[in-house]
Amino acid sequence: MNKLYLEPHQxxxxxxxxxxxxxxxxxxxxxxxxxxxxxGLVAALNASGPLPQSKATTWTEELLAAxxxxLSLEA
Structure with a gap:
């Protein structure tokens, strides 16, 4: 039987x-x-980094989602 699988970087x-x-x-x-x-993810990123690549100095939920x-489109 041939099982389907996903290579993480395919x-x-x-x-x-x-x-x-x-x-x-x-x-x-x-x-x-x-x-x-x-x-919580936004709070963790603001506490430990990295900073957003945009001109913003802190993460927001909207900025992280965007x-x-x-990044998903560039993969």
């Missing part, structure tokens, strides 16, 4: 940037500490 067209790696690591740390809500959407 759709990736390039290596992640340093910013993407930092953001991903920070999100993983937040999830690992039990954060499950967007507001950034994750933008």
């Amino acid at each position: 759709a990736r067209t390039r290596e992640p940037s340093a910013y993407e790696n930092l953001l991903g690591d920070a999100i993983e740390r937040a999830f690992g500490s039990g954060v499950v809500e967007l507001s 950034e994750l959407h933008r």
